[in-house]
Amino acid sequence: MKKLEELGEFGLIDRIKSQTSLKNTTSFVGIGDDAAVIDQGSHYSLLSTDLMVEGVHFDLAYHPLKHLGYKAVAVNVSDIAAMNGIPKQITVSIAISNRFGLAAVDELYEGIHLGCEAYNVDLVGGDTTASRAGIVISVSVLGEVTKDKLVLRSGSRENDILCVTGDLGAAYMGVQVLEREKQEFLANPNMQPQLENKSYLVGKQLKPDARMDIIHELAEKGVVPTSMMDISDGLASEILHLSKASGNGFTVFFDNIPIENLTLETSTEFNINPVVAVVNGGEDYELLMTIKQEDYENIKGILDLTPIGFVNNEKMNWLVLNSGEKTEIKAPGWK
Amino acid sequence: MKKLEELGEFGLIDRIKSQTSLKNTTSFVGIGDDAAVIDQGSHYSLLSTDLMVEGVHFDLAYHPLKHLGYKAVAVNVSDIAAMNGIPKQITVSIAISNRFGLAAVDELYEGIHLGCEAYNVDLVGGDTTASRAGIVISVSVLGEVTKDKLVLRSGSRENDILCVTGDLGAAYMGVQVLEREKQEFLANPNMQPQLENKSYLVGKQLKPDARMDIIHELAEKGVVPTSMMDISDGLASEILHLSKASGNGFTVFFDNIPIENLTLETSTEFNINPVVAVVNGGEDYELLMTIKQEDYENIKGILDLTPIGFVNNEKMNWLVLNSGEKTEIKAPGWK
Incomplete structure (x- = not known):
């Protein structure tokens, strides 16, 4: 067993x-x-x-x-x-x-x-x-x-647009910053934590917000997503959930994913590949959704909602990197 | 603080x-x-x-x-x-x-x-x-x-009849039996547990049942209790909850409380006052309810529902023992 x-x-x-x-x-x-x-x-x-x-x-x-x-x-x-x-x-x-x-x-x-x-x-x-x-x-x-x-995970159709709210990777970098400060504090208990310039990252980790604002904005614009879920375990993991629920494949363009400069800078500082922070890092509690192409004009006014890909017709899930390189999104290991 | x-x-x-x-x-x-x-x-x-x-x-x-x-x-x-x-x-x-x-x-x-x-x-x-x-x-x-x-804890009125389902004290004595067997097992791991003749008590502790059967019987008889709660923390504690919620006092006759012979025998064996097991012992998950006097005839057919007292007009809670002695039901200490 x-x-x-x-x-x-x-x-x-x-x-x-x-x-x-x-x-x-x-x-x-x-x-x-x-x-x-x-x-x-x-x-x-x-x-x-x-x-x-x-x-x-x-x-x-x-x-x-x-x-x-x-x-x-x-x-x-x-x-x-x-x-x-x-x-x-x-x-x-x-x-x-x-x-x-x-x-x-x-x-x-x-x-x-x-x-x-x-x-x-x-x-x-x-x-x-x-x-x-x-x-x-x-x-x-x-x-x-x-x-x-009602929006389920399963409702996406081919050519639907994949969108994400807010930005990704900040909560993951936030926990890296907090862990570093904890280790430094354990080594030297008189140390003052240096978190001021990382407050956005730390805040996303310690006090995330649910995106009810986007739900209300979608209602105002009359848009009902075809599928949706929140990003608690990381973008890659959630893409696989949406894919499994719908039977469809997704293509995600890394270049289109909103990422805060501070997230990128901090990933460089920590020598962490930003793709890892953004695609595998969890706990952002942003919303990942698909919308019909005809709703694209309607969501344009929602500032904090960004198209990052689409539902393909290959039944496979791809991450397209800035270099143009295409890698298959696969199940992450057990955490 | x-x-x-x-x-x-x-x-x-x-x-x-x-x-x-x-x-x-x-x-x-x-x-x-x-x-x-x-x-x-x-x-x-x-x-x-x-x-x-x-x-x-x-x-x-x-x-x-x-x-x-x-x-x-x-x-x-x-x-x-x-x-x-x-x-x-x-x-x-x-x-x-x-x-x-x-x-x-x-x-x-x-x-x-x-x-x-x-x-x-x-x-x-x-x-x-x-x-x-x-x-x-x-x-x-x-x-x-x-x-x-809908039945709340607060609905009882003066002279309502207080009833309980099943019998009380068995789950409390069940845990005493299990604790004794555990201690004996720790002292002698080759020991075989002696639980056969205590299976009713042990069963009430390990696998209690919710009294949905009584809820269905009450519906069949057309009786809606005036107040109700389940007995998870012990009869005394729950009486105080019903009292506080309704502003009424309750009089409970110990003699009327259904108690299994095995519960009484085992309390003697363990040198535990049966009043403690029955009134303070919790986890029976029986229902405690008040019904209007005019519903008394209707509940007579419900075998496993027993009148044990009434809502008095004193705003105090009394337990009347078999001897006729009357003691006030007070809050038990923190467990």
Whole structure:
């Protein structure tokens, strides 16, 4: 029998999905999209959940609890955005060891409340419990979408335009910067962290925002993407998800991907290939979507939405580098 | 500033609730009941979540992973039952350390799937991640209830009859039996566990069932309880919750509480006061409810539902012992 590491997270999810069947008529979409879709008659509810574990998803050496609370809300809201929906309610469960005091819990919830305000969601429930080691945060989010606006991962068609919001690679470079500062601090505890000129990168890592602004702009322009998901594991990984869900192949032009100068400069400073940061680096929580060609004129007014490729007719996924070199996008290894 | 231990779990929940306001019109009931209530227009959705942490909520020395998966589903379904609702969908997130193999994950999900079948719920999503220590399971459940059948903790009125399903104290004695066997096994690893004649108690602890059967029976009899919750933390604790939510006091007759002979015998064997096991012991996942006096005739046909007291007009909570002695039910200490 295979080991967990060999199967990988997505292999494990596929395995669980293959053992699962949907019996209730209200279960419209189950495992395999950014959120489950529940038929409420007049509209769909969207349900998603994320688990964040200390030492795996965050390091309290550099992740302030307030930012962590905000991020826990934002990454869940991002899953609702990825379905073209509006988030409405969240539940928050925390397991926390008694090395933390009440002040720490207050700080975490301060961030959670700020996240709720930012995205207009209500904290309606949760669970609190002791933990033997560190903090675990589990957030579930319930959202809404009208039936004609639901966007799945599977809906792209040949020649659709592939677009991305914001810029990519910043969160990945942010964690490199934070890790370097942590190592320097451990070597010399009197050191002052040098993060001022890296604040954009660090901010994208510690306090990402869900792109609800783009969802509202798309609605204003009357554009419904044909497929969409958020970028949590990295562009390459998400392209493969969209490809698998739709049966289509994608061609991505590296030159067209929006990248902040600071991201490029910092990747040079760290001797990291910018392609790695931008294409494989995760946690940007930007939206990746396909739109019909006829909607191209309509999205032109959305400043923070950039075409980066298209749905090809080869059923293969290509990254075209600036040099013109074409490499196949393949599954990254297990992290 | 107070410490977490001084505040206690319920103090912490009250604190979080006091910092929270509901802004979305669809958020009908937030923190403080067994599930949040979301207005979907034609009906309510019910949303609840539970976090189970290894070493806090379960001990893998005696909790088989398959039972654990089933229990994770059942305790969430129980929260939907407590609102008089029908569970429909769940999400399951797990953090698992790499000391576990794929076989362990399969066993856990086997139990989850059995739970889904037993309660007719669909597994529609979740999250899987690494963990630095042990297993964490977070389940969220979405249920449904028609608007005229919703039951909150707050609805009891003076002279309503207090009823409980099943019997109490068995799960508490079950964990005592399991702990004793564990200690004996640690002292002598060649020992065979002696659990045959305690299987009812052990079963209530390791694989409790949500009382959806009673929810369906109440619907058949046309009875809507005036208030309800499930017994996860112990009868005394839940009485105080119902009391606080409604502003009413409750009188409970110990003599009327259904207790299995095996529970009483085992409490004698362990030199544990049965009042402690029955009134303070938690995890029975039975339902505690109040019904109107005029519904008494209608519930008589429900075999597994027993009147154990009433809503008094004193705004105080009393436990009347078999001796006739009356003691006030007070908040238990922080566990």
